[in-house]
Amino acid sequence: MQRKIRVLIAKPGLDGHDKGAKVLVNVLRDAGMEVIYTGLHQTAEMVARAAVQEDVDIVGLSYLSGAHIGLTQEVINALKEAGADHMKVIVGGNIPERDFSQLDTMGVAAIFAGGSSYDDIIGTFNDLVAA
Amino acid sequence: MNIIELIDNMRAGKEAALARLISLAERNDPQLSDVMQNIQPQLGNAYTIGITGPPGAGKSSLTNQLTQQLRQQGYTVGIIAIDPSSPFTGGAVLGDRVRMEDHYLDPGVFIRSMASRGSHGGLARAAKDAIKILDASGKDFILVETVGVGQTELDVMQTVDTVAVVLVPEGGDAIQMLKAGLMEIADLFVVNKADRDGAPQIVSALKSILHLKYTTSGNITKRESAGDEVWEVPVVATQGISGEGVGEMLARINRHREFIQASGELEHRRKQRRREDLLSQLQYLMRETLEQACEESDDIHTLVNRVVAGDDASHAVIGKLLPLTLDYMQNQSKKL
Ligand code: B12
Ligand SMILES: Nc1nc2c(ncn2[C@@H]2O[C@H](COP(=O)(O)OP(=O)(O)O)[C@@H](O)[C@H]2O)c(=O)[nH]1
Ligand SMILES: [Mg+2]
Numbered sequence: 429m430q431r432k433i434r435v436l437i438a439k440p441g442l443d444g445h446d447k448g449a450k451v452l453v454n455v456l457r458d459a460g461m462e463v464i465y466t467g468l469h470q471t472a473e474m475v476a477r478a479a480v481q482e483d484v485d486i487v488g489l490s491y492l493s494g495a496h497i498g499l500t501q502e503v504i505n506a507l508k509e510a511g512a513d514h515m516k517v518i519v520g521g522n523i524p525e526r527d528f529s530q531l532d533t534m535g536v537a538a539i540f541a542g543g544s545s546y547d548d549i550i551g552t553f554n555d556l557v558a559a
Numbered sequence: 560m561n562i563i564e565l566i567d568n569m570r571a572g573k574e575a576a577l578a579r580l581i582s583l584a585e586r587n588d589p590q591l592s593d594v595m596q597n598i599q600p601q602l603g604n605a606y607t608i609g610i611t612g613p614p615g616a617g618k619s620s621l622t623n624q625l626t627q628q629l630r631q632q633g634y635t636v637g638i639i640a641i642d643p644s645s646p647f648t649g650g651a652v653l654g655d656r657v658r659m660e661d662h663y664l665d666p667g668v669f670i671r672s673m674a675s676r677g678s679h680g681g682l683a684r685a686a687k688d689a690i691k692i693l694d695a696s697g698k699d700f701i702l703v704e705t706v707g708v709g710q711t712e713l714d715v716m717q718t719v720d721t722v723a724v725v726l727v728p729e730g731g732d733a734i735q736m737l738k739a740g741l742m743e744i745a746d747l748f749v750v751n752k753a754d755r756d757g758a759p760q761i762v763s764a765l766k767s768i769l770h771l772k773y774t775t776s777g778n779i780t781k782r783e784s785a786g787d788e789v790w791e792v793p794v795v796a797t798q799g800i801s802g803e804g805v806g807e808m809l810a811r812i813n814r815h816r817e818f819i820q821a822s823g824e825l826e827h828r829r830k831q832r833r834r835e836d837l838l839s840q841l842q843y844l845m846r847e848t849l850e851q852a853c854e855e856s857d858d859i860h861t862l863v864n865r866v867v868a869g870d871d872a873s874h875a876v877i878g879k880l881l882p883l884t885l886d887y888m889q890n891q892s893k894k895l
Contacts, residue, residue, distance in 0.1 A: 482578065
C-alpha cells in the first residue's frame with residue numbers, strides 16, 4: 429500500500445481570510461491525504477512546532493494578505509531551527525507572479541496563485557512526496 | 560538514524576524523534592517491534608484519560624481545558640486526537656488541533672492528530688502504540704480524543720485508564736449514545752454545553768438512569784466494582800469554551816484514579832489490557848494468514864468452497880481443515 433501523505437495547512441500572520449484554506453483542506457482530503465489544519469493567526473514558531481509534532485510531509489502556507497515574503501522566510505527559518513528542513517514548503521493564495529522568484533530562492537517547493545487548478549495542486553503534492 | 564538513537568533523542572525531549580516514532584507506529588513499520596520492545600521498560604508512568612462522544616460535543620475544547628488545568632498543576636501532557644478517515648477516499652481532515660491553540664507553543668504539551676484509517680483494528684493498534692510511545696517519552700498525562708462511533712474507537716477507549724464520555728443537551732441523542740454502547744465504557748459522564756437549554760434535564764436524566772442501575776445491583780459491571788466497593792459513575796456539567804466545570808471534571812477523574820489505584824483495579828485493568836492486546840494482535844495475524852491460506856492452498860480452497868457452495872456442513876470439513884490450516888500457518892510463521 430502507498431504511504432499516506434500527511435499535510436499541514438497553516439495561515440501565518442494576521443491574515444483572516446480562511447475560506448480558501450478551508451476549501452483546500454477539503455480538496456486534499458478528497459484526494460486521499462490526511463490534512464491537519466492549524467487555524468488562523470499562526471506565528472512561524474507555531475507552524476514549525478505543529479509540523480514537527482504531526483511529522484508531516486508537506487507544509488502548506490496560505491496567504492491573501494500580501495505578507496507572504498517575510499512570513500514564509502520566518503517559517504522556513506523556524507523549520508530549520510526545529511530540524512524539519514526536510515519538509516516541503518508550498519505557498520498558495522494571493523501571490524503575485526513578481527514574487528515567485530524570491531520565494532523560489534528561499535527554497536519554497538511550489539507556488540499556487542489564486543485560480544490554480546486542483547488537479548495541478550494535487551499532482552504536485554503527490555509528486556513532491558514520491559520524489 | 561537507528562532506533563536506539565531515536566529513542567534516546569525522544570527520552571531527551573526531542574520532539575522530532577517522538578513524532579517520528581509515532582509515525583513508525585502509524586505505518587506499522589518493520590522496525591516497530593524493536594521500538595516497542597526497547598521502550599517497554601519505560602512504560603506505566605503516565606496516566607491515560609480517554610475523551611469520547613459524538614462529533615461536535617466539545618471533546619477537543621474539553622481536552623484543551625483539561626490540558627490547561629494539568630499544566631497549571633505542573634504536569635506534562637501528551638494528546639492524541641483521532642478523527643475519522645473518509646471511507647471513500649481514505650483522506651481525512653484532522654481539525655481537533657485548532658481548539659488546542661493555547662498550547663501550540665507550550666513545551667510541556669505534545670499534540671498529535673491521527674486518522675482512523677478505516678479497517679481492521681489498524682487504528683486501535685497504532686493508537687495504542689502511540690499512547691505507549693508518549694508514555695515512554697515521560698509525559699505525566701495522556702489525553703486521547705476519539706469520535707464515539709465504531710468498534711475501533713471503542714477499542715481505543717478500552718486501553719485508557721479513565722474514560723470520560725461527553726454528551727450534549729441537544730436532540731435526545733444522549734440517550735442514543737447510551738444505547739450505542741458508550742454506557743458500558745464510561746467511568747464519568749460529562750454533559751458539555753451546559754450553557755444551553757436542556758442541560759440540567761439531561762444531567763438529571765442521566766443521574767436517574769445511573770441511580771436505577773446502582774440500586775438494582777445485578778447491573779453493576781465489573782468495570783465499576785472493585786471488591787466490595789462500587790464506583791458510581793458521576794455526571795458533571797461543563798462548558799468547553801469558558802472552562803466552567805472542567806475543574807470538577809478533573810477532580811472526578813482524579814478521584815476515579817485514586818479509586819482504581821487503591822482497589823487494585825488499575826493494575827488489574829492494565830494487565831488485562833496487555834493480555835487482550837496480545838491476543839487481539841495474534842488473532843489479527845492469524846485471520847490474515849487464514850485469508851491468505853484460502854487463496855493460496857488448493858486443498859484448503861477446495862474444502863472451503865464446498866461449504867461456500869452449500870454442499871458440506873462446516874462441521875463436516877473442520878476436522879480436515881484444521882490440520883491443513885495449522886500446517887499452513889506453521890509454514891508461514893517460519894518466513895516471519
Ligand atoms: C472573501 C474576502 C474577504 C472576506 C473573508 C472571509 C473569510 N473568512 O475568508 C472578508 C469580508 C472577511 C474580508 C476581509 C478583508 N479583506 Co478580503 N477579500 C475577500 C476576497 C473577495 C475573496 C477571497 C476568497 O475567499 N476567495 C475564495 C477562495 C476559495 O479562494 P482563495 O482564497 O484564493 O484560495 C484558493 C487558492 O488561492 C488556493 N490557495 C489558497 N491558499 C493556498 C495555500 C496553498 C498551500 C495552496 C496549494 C493553494 C492555496 O486554493 C484555494 C481554494 O481554491 C478577496 C479578493 C480576491 N478575489 O482574492 C479579498 C481580499 C483578499 N481582501 C482584501 C482586504 C484588503 C481585506 C481587508 C483588509 C479589508 C478591510 N479593509 O477591512 C479585510 C481583512 C480581513 C483580515 N482579518 O485579514 C484584499 C487583500 C489585498 C492584499 N493582498 O494586500 C483582497 C485581495 C481584495 C482586494 N483586491 O483588495 N475579505
Ligand atoms: N455553546 C457551547 N459551545 C461549545 C461548548 N464547548 C464547545 N463548544 C463548541 O462546539 C463546537 C465543537 O467543539 P469541539 O471541541 O470541536 O467538539 P468535538 O468535535 O467533540 O471535538 C465548537 O464550535 C466549540 O466552540 C460549550 O460548552 N458551549
Ligand atoms: Mg474534536
